[in-house]
Amino acid sequence: MNKPPLQPSFPKxxxxxxxxxxxxxPGGIYGHASPALTVPGAFPYYAVRAEGCRYxxxxxxxxxxxxxxxxxxxxxxxxxxxxxxxxxxxRLGDCFNHPAPVMVELAEYMVSLVDFADWAVFGxxxxxxxxxxxxxxxxxxxxxxxxxxxxxxxxxDAWCSPGHGGLIEEDRRHIHNFRWNDLDxxxxxxxxxxxxxxxxxxxxxxxxxxxxSEMPSQEFxxxxxxxxxxxxxxxxxxxxxxxxxxxxxxxxxxxxxxPDISCYCxxxxxxxxxxxxxGRKEFKAAASRVFLTGSYWNGAVAMSAALACLQTLEKEKxxxxxxxxxxxxxxxxLALASKFNSPLVISGPPSMPSVRLAHDDxxxxxxxxxxxxxxxxxxxxxxxxxxxxxAHDGAAITESLRRxxxxxxxxxxxxx
Amino acid sequence: MDFCSHDTLxxxxxxxxxxxxxxxxxxxxxxxxxxxxxWQDWHWEMRWHVMGIGKTTLLFDRATVGVACQPRRLHLLxxxxxxxxxxxxxxxxxxxxxxxxxxxxxxxLPRFQSLADQFEKIMRGNRxxxxxxxxxxxxxxxxxxxxxxxxxxxxxxxxxxxxxxxxALFKLGQTNLGWIRWDGRHATGGLDxxxxxxxxxxxxxxxxxxxxxxxxxxxxxxxxxxxxIQVCGLxxxxxxxxxxxxxxxxxxxx
Numbered sequence: 001m002n003k004p005p006l007q008p009s010f011p012k013x014x015x016x017x018x019x020x021x022x023x024x025x026p027g028g029i030y031g032h033a034s035p036a037l038t039v040p041g042a043f044p045y046y047a048v049r050a051e052g053c054r055y056x057x058x059x060x061x062x063x064x065x066x067x068x069x070x071x072x073x074x075x076x077x078x079x080x081x082x083x084x085x086x087x088x089x090x091r092l093g094d095c096f097n098h099p100a101p102v103m104v105e106l107a108e109y110m111v112s113l114v115d116f117a118d119w120a121v122f123g124x125x126x127x128x129x130x131x132x133x134x135x136x137x138x139x140x141x142x143x144x145x146x147x148x149x150x151x152x153x154x155x156x157d158a159w160c161s162p163g164h165g166g167l168i169e170e171d172r173r174h175i176h177n178f179r180w181n182d183l184d185x186x187x188x189x190x191x192x193x194x195x196x197x198x199x200x201x202x203x204x205x206x207x208x209x210x211x212x213s214e215m216p217s218q219e220f221x222x223x224x225x226x227x228x229x230x231x232x233x234x235x236x237x238x239x240x241x242x243x244x245x246x247x248x249x250x251x252x253x254x255x256x257x258x259p260d261i262s263c264y265c266x267x268x269x270x271x272x273x274x275x276x277x278x279g280r281k282e283f284k285a286a287a288s289r290v291f292l293t294g295s296y297w298n299g300a301v302a303m304s305a306a307l308a309c310l311q312t313l314e315k316e317k318x319x320x321x322x323x324x325x326x327x328x329x330x331x332x333x334l335a336l337a338s339k340f341n342s343p344l345v346i347s348g349p350p351s352m353p354s355v356r357l358a359h360d361d362x363x364x365x366x367x368x369x370x371x372x373x374x375x376x377x378x379x380x381x382x383x384x385x386x387x388x389x390x391a392h393d394g395a396a397i398t399e400s401l402r403r404x405x406x407x408x409x410x411x412x413x414x415x416x
Numbered sequence: 417m418d419f420c421s422h423d424t425l426x427x428x429x430x431x432x433x434x435x436x437x438x439x440x441x442x443x444x445x446x447x448x449x450x451x452x453x454x455w456q457d458w459h460w461e462m463r464w465h466v467m468g469i470g471k472t473t474l475l476f477d478r479a480t481v482g483v484a485c486q487p488r489r490l491h492l493l494x495x496x497x498x499x500x501x502x503x504x505x506x507x508x509x510x511x512x513x514x515x516x517x518x519x520x521x522x523x524x525l526p527r528f529q530s531l532a533d534q535f536e537k538i539m540r541g542n543r544x545x546x547x548x549x550x551x552x553x554x555x556x557x558x559x560x561x562x563x564x565x566x567x568x569x570x571x572x573x574x575x576x577x578x579x580x581x582x583x584a585l586f587k588l589g590q591t592n593l594g595w596i597r598w599d600g601r602h603a604t605g606g607l608d609x610x611x612x613x614x615x616x617x618x619x620x621x622x623x624x625x626x627x628x629x630x631x632x633x634x635x636x637x638x639x640x641x642x643x644x645i646q647v648c649g650l651x652x653x654x655x656x657x658x659x660x661x662x663x664x665x666x667x668x669x670x
Contacts, residue, residue: 018641027637036640036647045641150578164575164659177578210580210652362582362615362649 011059014045031156032070032384037209039382042371050077052391055379063379064400068387071241071266074322075312076391082270085308089301100300106307110278113310114250116258117278121287123297126240127155129263129277130201132292134159136261136279137199137234140286144174145196147189147233151208152180154201154238162209180206181217186227194231199260200224201236204251205348210363210383212356213348221257228260234283237262240275244268245322245351245387248314250278267313272305318390319351325392326350332401340408342369342415354385368414373407380404420568424469427497428568429667430504431464431472432605433560437553438535439474440607447549451534452476455527460488460520462528466500467493474528490517490524504532551627552593556607558630559586559594561664562657563605566598572660576603582615584654588626589619596657616649618658632662 018035022028028045029035035045044057053076055065068074075082089102107120123129134146146159154160158171176193178185190197202224206214228235237259239251244267246254252262260283265275273296279287312318327350337344343358356366363383370382378400380386392400420428441448452458461475475487492512494500502510514521538546539553565572576598583597594607595614604611620626621644628634629645636658639645647654 015642018638022635022638022642026635028635028641030637034637034641036637036651040641040646041643164656210650361580364649367648 011044011057011061013058017058018045037384039367039371039374043374043379052076052078053389053393053396061377063374063377064396064403065379066386066388066400067379067381067384068389069271070384071387072269072271073387073389074245074267074318075270075309075316076389077271079270079309079312079391081312082272082305082308086272086301086305089304092300094299094301095296096298096300099298100303102300102303102307103298106303109307109310110264110276113248113314114262114278115253116260116280117262118281119284119287120276120278121292122303123275123277123292124273124294124299124302125155126238126263126265126275127157127160128294128297129265129275130154130160130236130238130240131157132290133236133261133263133277133279134199134201135290136277136283136287137236139290140234140283141198141232143196143198143233145176145193146174146198147176147178147186147193147200149180149202149206150177151211152203152206152238153209153241154203155240180214181220183217183219183223186223190227190231190233194227194233197228197231197233199234199236200228201238203238203240204242204246204255207241207348207352207354207385211354212345213352213354213385215348216255221255225257234260236260239263240265241385242349242352244310244313244319246319246349248319268310269302269306270309272302272309273299274302274306276306313390316390321390322351322388322392323349325394325397326353326388328394328397329353329388329392329400332397333404336401336405336408340412342408342411348385351388352385355380356382365415369407369411372410372414373404375410376403376407378403378407419570419573421497423497423501425564425568426667427466427469427494427500428564429561429664430500431466431469432564433557433664434504434668435464435472435474436560436607437556438532440556441535441553442476442531445549445552447534447538447546448531451531460490460517460524462524463489463491464500465491465493465515466497467495469497488517488520490520491515492525547627548623551623551630552588554630555586555588555626556594557668558661558664559596560605560607561668562660563596563603565660565663566596566603566657569663572663575656575659579653579656580615580650582650582653583610583612584657585610585614585617587617587619588623589621598653598657614649616647616651616654618654619646619648621645629658 018028027034046058047055048058049056053065054062056062110120111117158167159175178189205216225235237252239262242251243264250262252259261277261279263277330346330350330353333344344355345358346353346355348354357369360366367382370380373380442452461473463471463473465471493515494512499510502508538550566576579598581598581600583595585595586593595610596605625644640647
């Protein structure tokens with residue numbers, strides 16, 4: 001038995017690197033970037049450079065990027081304004097014995113952006129913030145139980161990791177799940193556990209991997225807020241993925257509710273490593289008691305990049321641009337799908353669409369389509385929501401749709 | 417949900433995972449056929465019936481077309497899972513009640529035991545001897561065990577209960593090894609015809625790779641990235657079934 005032949009256009013340099021990596025790196029590539037989570041043998045494994053909404057893999061093949069580094073790239077790769085700010089700070093220094101003044105500036109700016117927030121703290125990754133926010137809720141309430149939505153991703157820490165290795169039963173003893181939008185289940189959980197509830201942690205809408213995105217029902221957020229208030233539990237918004245992509249003041253504004261603490265990461269520094277949690281003044285004392293640090297968490301370069309990025313988002317009306325580009329992409333893809341009689345299901349906000357073929361609950365045909373799209377230079381993920389950036393302008397979307405049409409032609413011939 | 421006691425779980429593993437693989441062993445492999453070649457009576461069946469669990473039947477039949485008679489039946493009743501397990505684990509004295517085929521008890525039960533001994537010898541023997549066969553038998557046992565564990569063991573049920581329903585098919589090259597199906601409430605498994613198209617297919621490209629996976633020595637993510645294992649469809653379901661399959665070792669030591 002032999003391996004199936006790789007697709008003719010498969011980037012050979014990617015595989016050569018991966019073969020080396022597999023010997024010295026567990027998994028070869030681990031985490032969300034693992035080839036195992038895409039279509040191995042059909043997708044690129046390594047990237048060498050990027051510009052705007054395009055990147056080039058280890059073989060020099062160009063892709064129109066609809067994952068944007070799985071979210072962080074919001075202004076486009078290598079954005080001049082952000083790079084200049086980062087370079088300026090890098091010349092001054094990055095990792096000091098103390099925070100740089102830019103930390104205060106960034107905290108003030110974020111607090112001014114996010115209406116309910118009175119304070120901000122910074123980390124490096126989304127997990128840093130969601131885990132810390134859960135600790136703050138426990139510190140404030142003196143309670144243990146946390147409620148989250150089934151299938152929601154809140155990071156890689158033991159209480160929420162989607163993986164199974166290395167976990168012990170106790171890690172999740174006080175972590176409970178309910179089905180997104182199931183308000184009866186939510187009410188019922190509070191009835192049973194309300195007195196022990198430290199927090200409910202939720203993403204602004206449900207965007208599970210291997211599933212369609214699901215928007216909150218009209219009653220969802222008011223009910224969550226009411227129950228948290230009634231039972232003295234904190235409402236933590238995990239806005240790591242969607243933050244500043246739906247609304248310039250945070251996704252809670254898009255959906256019309258107020259959390260107690262919100263966590264941000266991906267979009268705030270256009271690819272520089274930084275995350276943030278913002279909260280109300282009632283929780284500031286508790287927040288000050290929960291230890292928070294890391295070797296690079298005061299890194300000034302990322303903070304400078306974040307400040308420049310957030311200011312640019314506001315200045316450039318980024319949300320509107322990304323939404324318009326997303327709508328253009330969605331409408332174009334749906335038209336192509338109709339033309340080729342391969343209906344698509346597109347869910348979630350236009351700037352972060354989840355796309356799959358209809359009648360394909362196990363994603364197998366979607367995987368085939370995305371593998372073909374990769375050959376056409378489109379990085380379409382088969383089972384994760386996509387991301388658009390400000391760099392996805394009309395010309396880029398038009399070009400993407402042209403490539404997508406070629407992918408549909410090939411896909412159709414494969415199916416028939 | 418009520419989960420099984422250790423004895424009941426083990427008995428179900430013996431009945432629903434091990435016995436069907438022994439059936440595969442004698443029907444489909446030269447080594448298994450060799451064990452049974454010396455048998456005179458080749459038209460009989462053995463029914464294992466454990467109170468509170470159910471029945472599993474092994475049919476030994478090399479009858480040619482035209483032989484219409486009913487097979488002779490040795491129908492054994494075990495009063496408890498413990499009694500059945502004692503036979504498989506060879507612990508203590510255990511004599512089941514023969515509900516039918518009493519005359520076969522002392523002639524045919526030892527035949528089965530010699531067959532089981534040969535099976536065990538392959539499974540526990542030198543890992544370099546009969547490696548492909550042992551690997552095949554082990555993966556089939558693990559697949560069927562996973563269905564039992566998902567039904568009966570809390571840890572496994574907790575793992576599968578968050579999964580989207582579907583059927584995972586495991587293959588070695590183009591050969592089907594077996595399947596597990598989760599319908600959202602119950603798990604079933606089989607070695608033969610699929611009851612529905614697979615939701616996810618996991619194909620190993622070599623026996624060595626499969627053996628490494630069974631031994632817990634395989635970097636599975638890397639193997640998938642290298643296309644040594646191909647996963648097509650709803651990967652998380654296969655991932656969870658893989659974790660449950662690993663748990664079978666806790667009960668059925670290879």
